[in-house]
Amino acid sequence: MKQKKQLVVLAFFLLIAGFIWFVYFNHDKPIVTADAIPAPQSYPPIGVDNPQLHNDAVERARKTEYKGSGRNPFSRELPPPTRPPHPKPDPKQPELPPAPAAPPTPTVSPLPVKFFGYGTVPNSLSRRAFFTDGEDVYIVGEGEVLLNRFRILRIGNASLEYEDITTGLRGTAILEEQAAPPTP
Numbered sequence: 001m002k003q004k005k006q007l008v009v010l011a012f013f014l015l016i017a018g019f020i021w022f023v024y025f026n027h028d029k030p031i032v033t034a035d036a037i038p039a040p041q042s043y044p045p046i047g048v049d050n051p052q053l054h055n056d057a058v059e060r061a062r063k064t065e066y067k068g069s070g071r072n073p074f075s076r077e078l079p080p081p082t083r084p085p086h087p088k089p090d091p092k093q094p095e096l097p098p099a100p101a102a103p104p105t106p107t108v109s110p111l112p113v114k115f116f117g118y119g120t121v122p123n124s125l126s127r128r129a130f131f132t133d134g135e136d137v138y139i140v141g142e143g144e145v146l147l148n149r150f151r152i153l154r155i156g157n158a159s160l161e162y163e164d165i166t167t168g169l170r171g172t173a174i175l176e177e178q179a180a181p182p183t184p
Contacts, residue, residue: 108164108171111150113138115173118155127155 071079113131120127129152131138140146142155145165153161153170163170 108169111173114176129155129160
């Protein structure tokens with residue numbers, strides 16, 4: 001038992017001695033320091049035709065006067081915008097007739113059915129919208145066509161977006177909540 005302990009201690013000391021020998025006698029790698037400065041290289045001078053000062057440009061710069069815009073540089077508030085001058089009408093030139101009014105923007109026709117709810121397909125992220133037209137109920141998903149005329153683009157929580165296929169115009173339908181029937 002005593003001899004086994006001595007062998008374990010001997011192996012431990014040999015490991016420590018091997019580590020010390022590796023650290024002190026292994027100088028193959030160069031030592032890099034952070035304050036190393038590269039050697040100066042030959043610096044080519046800038047090609048300048050006349051190295052003299054341009055005295056005329058310096059004098060011109062000295063004689064310029066500052067003309068401020070009226071804005072206080074120490075304030076965050078911006079000055080009021082300058083108004084462009086209105087051109088005076090030329091009495092020799094006749095006035096042009098007013099331009100015709102722009103045609104009214106086309107509006108998408110409302111859905112002929114009532115959007116009363118939505119749901120999701122189990123194990124899927126696709127939504128389905130529920131529409132009613134009196135007794136008939138239509139269930140349509142996103143990207144599908146309703147009544148061969150309206151494409152359902154996006155179904156939201158409170159509204160849905162649709163596109164009229166014939167005109168390409170887009171519209172929005174609001175979710176119409178129905179009151180629950182009274183309980184007896």
